Amino acid sequence: MNKVLILGAGGVAKVTAIKCAQQPEVFDEIILASRTLAKCDLIADAAKRLTGTIIKTEAVSVSMTDNTDLVALLEKHRPNILINLVDPYFDLIVMEACLKAKVNYVDTANFEPVEEARMRYDEQWAMSDKFKEAGLLAVLGCGFDPGVSQAMTAYAAKNYFNEMHELHIMDCNAGDHGHVFATNFSPEINIREVGSPARFWKDGQWVNVDPIISPLESRPDYHFAFNYPEIGPKETYLIYHEELQSLVKNFPTLKVATFGMTFGPQYLAHLRVLQNVGMTRIDEVDYNGFKVVPVKFLEKLLPDPASLAKNYTGKTNIGCVIKGLDKNNEPKSYYIYNICDHAECYKETESQGISYTAGVPPMTGAKMILQGEWQGTGVFNVEQLNPDPFMKALMTDGLPWVEVFDKDVPEVKW
Amino acid sequence: MNKVLILGAGGVAKVTAIKCAQQPEVFDEIILASRTLAKCDLIADAAKRLTGTIIKTEAVSVSMTDNTDLVALLEKHRPNILINLVDPYFDLIVMEACLKAKVNYVDTANFEPVEEARMRYDEQWAMSDKFKEAGLLAVLGCGFDPGVSQAMTAYAAKNYFNEMHELHIMDCNAGDHGHVFATNFSPEINIREVGSPARFWKDGQWVNVDPIISPLESRPDYHFAFNYPEIGPKETYLIYHEELQSLVKNFPTLKVATFGMTFGPQYLAHLRVLQNVGMTRIDEVDYNGFKVVPVKFLEKLLPDPASLAKNYTGKTNIGCVIKGLDKNNEPKSYYIYNICDHAECYKETESQGISYTAGVPPMTGAKMILQGEWQGTGVFNVEQLNPDPFMKALMTDGLPWVEVFDKDVPEVKW
Structure with missing residues (x-):
């Protein structure tokens, strides 16, 4: 059973x-x-x-x-x-x-x-x-990113590339929840993430960049408008995401690996102010003899991410742009992405698209284990497991994906 | 004694x-x-x-x-x-x-x-x-404003006007404390003030205006650049201040009474974000079973206003523009103001200019009582007491003032 x-x-x-x-x-x-x-x-x-x-x-x-x-x-x-x-x-x-x-x-x-x-x-x-x-x-890390992003990369490596040289994970939420400021998942976890130093992989080492939450002038070169299919150009900012650590280890031919995410100007303006006043701090502050963690207290004030679902409109687009040499050692560009519609996600699961994209893959991953598609003992990252049955299952599990090749791949400007 | x-x-x-x-x-x-x-x-x-x-x-x-x-x-x-x-x-x-x-x-x-x-x-x-x-x-209310602002008004009424028609209290802090965001006095009291509805007196009644902390579009007509002597033009925003309540009562000929204060764009941007996320709330929020008042918690994070003093540079200019009929019933414009220099205030009292302008007048007021210049029993507002000896004492107590007449009075645009 x-x-x-x-x-x-x-x-x-x-x-x-x-x-x-x-x-x-x-x-x-x-x-x-x-x-x-x-x-x-x-x-x-x-x-x-x-x-x-x-x-x-x-x-x-x-x-x-x-x-x-x-x-x-x-x-x-x-x-x-x-x-x-x-x-x-x-x-x-x-x-x-x-x-x-x-x-x-x-x-x-x-x-x-x-x-x-x-x-x-x-x-x-x-x-x-x-x-x-x-x-x-x-x-x-078997959510969307990390998770599907790594399966996509492994799928590309297995089916299209002899050698991957560049990997760019591109994460866009073009949804609108109607609040001036809210986070799509735990505000605490979200703010810890965007407050962390950004970095990317280049030529065998990590290049550090100020956190996205820093004044924009301190990192002028690390944003550009990527042209997301079905959404259009959206300003995308370089951040760091954990799957880059395992991807550059498991795919050592990668010369460049980046993670980009879209943020709206309002969202960034709010984050920067919260940072300036100390509300993103994760240490304890004395309040009349009681210990209060600013970012946890902020969480009490912001809308519950689950409450955003009902009126959320618009789409998400998350995927990977990969460049390298194909099975014939010819230069190849490849882009694989999934699009979710917030309102459709709500109809199906009474949840918004960010929860949906993160919540489907662990089910699919668990299914892979139960069905014997993913086997092994020890601790694995997703790209170390067979991507084919997982990617196939996503097609019907709610996260269908699209592939784009060569000249149709939108330009990555970092 | x-x-x-x-x-x-x-x-x-x-x-x-x-x-x-x-x-x-x-x-x-x-x-x-x-x-x-x-x-x-x-x-x-x-x-x-x-x-x-x-x-x-x-x-x-x-x-x-x-x-x-x-x-x-x-x-x-x-x-x-x-x-x-x-x-x-x-x-x-x-x-x-x-x-x-x-x-x-x-x-x-x-x-x-x-x-x-x-x-x-x-x-x-x-x-x-x-x-x-x-x-x-x-x-x-015997600080600067309220306080000196009312003595200035009473002084004008006594010495220059038969009938005052317009009173505009203009409060400018052109100082720089070097912090991205800090308040010059208790953050809690400051934020309660700027979060309150603004209002002004016009033709025998109060006109209500959205708080300064509201989105700027909601109150387009209530700011302009007033040309403060020794400082220059500074964007000044209509807010409400308590002394207007007693001034329109004690000077019933006033047809218009307003209070304007300068705010920098950074300060307003920060306040609006703090408002959006709920950090300006004055009610109690549950935090792990403990009651936390957001604005009081914010106060724990922001710089202590007293700590701003040492490196504060620039000047304050607070005063009153008054229009009406002079002792010969001819139209008259009058502007009386004090200028303080933050660094000078620090040299004298190891305090910044906002504390200084608020802290000198209660001393001078207490002196007036001890010296018998202010007498009476009951509760008084400053404009109900003899302004002449108080205004004279301010000259040497650290808040000297300047008078400007008629065509030299800077334009008030509301």
């Missing part, structure tokens, strides 16, 4: 749960567990209404140092796979729980400690031997 | 204390009291160093509902006057303490309740009979 346990009850977990519920022939049993049972129950209600499938819900408490409760829950249900969709601070302790309870593991964001915003796989990679010894598979 | 007790140990209290200490022939004894004795001691140290005068310091706790401790302190020291320079939430309870202990009262900002930002004298005016019965004088 194929059982999956989804840990977390945020916007992404809702999509993953509903997408699993759409495929009862794959997932015989779905358990949704989080700190707050009521949030799980709301998602289970939506899944029942939208798919007819019953999801079991459980309350479980996990701290940064204690997974006793989670281990007990895993031992009670004995799922084949745990899909970890809680804040990335908990990745290591959740992975430890999977080792103890002998459960395969899938997540969507790299571990980072609360006290330091950083994007790297080192700590999770270091657990690979333990997963090997336990005969378990852990798949890291 | 002339004793003054200064309540509060913020930036304004520091100036008032040092200015009192400069005139030991007027103030035989100065007591500085606040919640935190260490803050009082720091000010007393500065006063000793800068003037040679010894200031006594005391710790005293006052809550919004309990003045027992303050009454005991007043009964211990028996000052002639209490100068109230704590947050305006405490005005009423401090006035009650003065009634109990038989002490005259001076403050610089109108009472407002914590839960509602508002500028009005109603609650304090309602205490006038109690002060009369006690044979005590309370002078409200």
